[in-house]
Amino acid sequence: MVHPGQIPNEQALLEEVRDILLRKDRETLQRLEDILDQRGQLAERVVPIIEEQLEHFKEHFPVAYRHTVERLIERKLKESQEELLNLIYPILGKMIRKYIAQQLQALRESVEVQIKQSFLGRLRARLSGVRESDIIISQAAGLRVEEAYVIGQHSGLLLGSASLHPTIDKELIAGMLTAIKSFVIDAFQRGDAELEMINYGNYQILIQDFYTYYIALAVNGALTAGEKEELSEQMFNFADRELARKIDPDDPAFHLHLQEKLRLYFIEKTLA
Amino acid sequence: MISRKVLITGSFAVGKTSLFNRFIHNTFSERYLTTIGVKVDKKEVAINGQDVSLVLWDIAGEVSQEKVPRTYFLGASAVVYVFDLSRPNTLKNMEADLKLIQKTLPGCLIKVIGNKKDLVSEEELIIMKRQIPETYLFTSAKTGENVEGLFLSLGAQLVEKKDLD
Ligand SMILES: Nc1nc2c(ncn2[C@@H]2O[C@H](COP(=O)(O)OP(=O)(O)OP(=O)(O)O)[C@@H](O)[C@H]2O)c(=O)[nH]1
Ligand SMILES: [Mg+2]
Numbered sequence: 001m002v003h004p005g006q007i008p009n010e011q012a013l014l015e016e017v018r019d020i021l022l023r024k025d026r027e028t029l030q031r032l033e034d035i036l037d038q039r040g041q042l043a044e045r046v047v048p049i050i051e052e053q054l055e056h057f058k059e060h061f062p063v064a065y066r067h068t069v070e071r072l073i074e075r076k077l078k079e080s081q082e083e084l085l086n087l088i089y090p091i092l093g094k095m096i097r098k099y100i101a102q103q104l105q106a107l108r109e110s111v112e113v114q115i116k117q118s119f120l121g122r123l124r125a126r127l128s129g130v131r132e133s134d135i136i137i138s139q140a141a142g143l144r145v146e147e148a149y150v151i152g153q154h155s156g157l158l159l160g161s162a163s164l165h166p167t168i169d170k171e172l173i174a175g176m177l178t179a180i181k182s183f184v185i186d187a188f189q190r191g192d193a194e195l196e197m198i199n200y201g202n203y204q205i206l207i208q209d210f211y212t213y214y215i216a217l218a219v220n221g222a223l224t225a226g227e228k229e230e231l232s233e234q235m236f237n238f239a240d241r242e243l244a245r246k247i248d249p250d251d252p253a254f255h256l257h258l259q260e261k262l263r264l265y266f267i268e269k270t271l272a
Numbered sequence: 273m274i275s276r277k278v279l280i281t282g283s284f285a286v287g288k289t290s291l292f293n294r295f296i297h298n299t300f301s302e303r304y305l306t307t308i309g310v311k312v313d314k315k316e317v318a319i320n321g322q323d324v325s326l327v328l329w330d331i332a333g334e335v336s337q338e339k340v341p342r343t344y345f346l347g348a349s350a351v352v353y354v355f356d357l358s359r360p361n362t363l364k365n366m367e368a369d370l371k372l373i374q375k376t377l378p379g380c381l382i383k384v385i386g387n388k389k390d391l392v393s394e395e396e397l398i399i400m401k402r403q404i405p406e407t408y409l410f411t412s413a414k415t416g417e418n419v420e421g422l423f424l425s426l427g428a429q430l431v432e433k434k435d436l437d
Binding site for chain 2: 152153156157158169176178179182185249252
């Protein structure tokens with residue numbers, strides 16, 4: 001830059017001095033510019049540094065941040081405890097049921113083998129010609145779930161329901177069922193026992209507890225052990241697929257969703 | 273429509289069932305039939321265009337709330353604690369009772385009710401009022417005085433609480 005009053009000669013001189021003084025720096029700058037312009041070159045230099053830093057971070061992470069992270073996780077767990085339990089409960093239940101079913105199956109098989117081998121067993125097979133399991137199935141045909149409810153575990157408030165025929169106040173039924181449940185648990189002083197079934201006239205009401213809610217099914221007629229088992233399994237499947245989440249009892253969309261699904265899972269299905 | 277569980281509790285024969293029946297069926301009986309276990313009924317009320325379904329749990333009275341099964345409290349959004357204005361004895365455990373309820377249901381709405389207002393004189397009421405907080409409401413299940421008002425204000429407070437959440 002030429003300032004007025006400056007002699008051009010002086011200007012050139014100054015430039016020369018500058019060049020001598022700054023040459024080294026300028027070259028370095030140029031090299032840096034080249035590196036920055038070419039990604040490959042840059043990476044070559046930077047990656048080892050980052051890797052080294054990461055390694056350092058990894059080694060020292062537990063010390064520096066463990067507490068913070070632990071606290072964070074702990075808080076998150078606490079905040080969404082209900083959600084988590086709603087998630088885990090059906091899975092756990094399913095696992096336990098599966099295990100018990102397997103054990104029972106094994107037991108049944110061993111009993112069957114013993115019967116077949118026994119004289120009595122051979123005699124019975126010859127006389128009747130019909131398998132007992134077939135009889136049970138033929139008797140069961142036509143049994144249906146008439147009403148299905150999802151109910152808040154303690155509040156007794158209705159979360160969703162579906163029924164074959166229009167029924168009187170479902171919300172009231174939900175409340176009463178829950179009151180009966182609480183009463184029975186209190187009356188028999190068995191804190192951890194669950195009420196699984198209520199017989200009412202011709203009706204059998206099957207109850208399956210989950211964490212923040214329970215499912216109740218009303219069936220007209222007597223259920224065999226197999227049917228009970230089937231319905232029970234269905235309730236666990238339902239809970240696992242439709243209810244393993246945070247539940248907002250005030251959300252009308254959620255009520256509608258449950259109503260639809262309850263219909264699909266229980267009301268529109270005849271028992272096998 | 274939102275639904276809320278409301279528990280009615282307190283000592284025996286203070287008029288819990290009578291308040292319940294007055295509010296739900298608008299009836300009253302002089303006969304005393306003690307409640308065994310629990311009775312549930314519901315009534316829908318409209319509060320500023322918002323429908324609220326109050327599901328009331330009327331339970332057996334106990335001299336101390338410690339005797340009431342915990343499961344009855346759980347899930348309740350409000351508790352109506354009733355004492356008998358004509359039987360000062362029913363006030364005896366109130367402080368401990370209220371503490372216990374607060375502990376069992378943190379953040380729950382609690383209404384304290386002095387019932388059988390028709391059985392006490394104005395003078396007695398004035399003396400009583402000096403001993404207890406202003407917010408306590410006096411009702412008579414027999415005449416129906418303040419019964420509807422009690423549950424309507426309760427419904428309104430529950431709606432307000434929901435809107436805050
Ligand atoms: N005069 C008068 N009597 C009342 C009133 N409320 C209840 N009673 C009477 O008091 C007695 C007890 O009433 P309940 O409503 O059964 O009392 P409760 O609190 O439900 O009693 P428990 O179920 O045993 O705990 C009955 O004889 C009622 O008629 C009232 O406001 N005025
Ligand atoms: Mg009663």
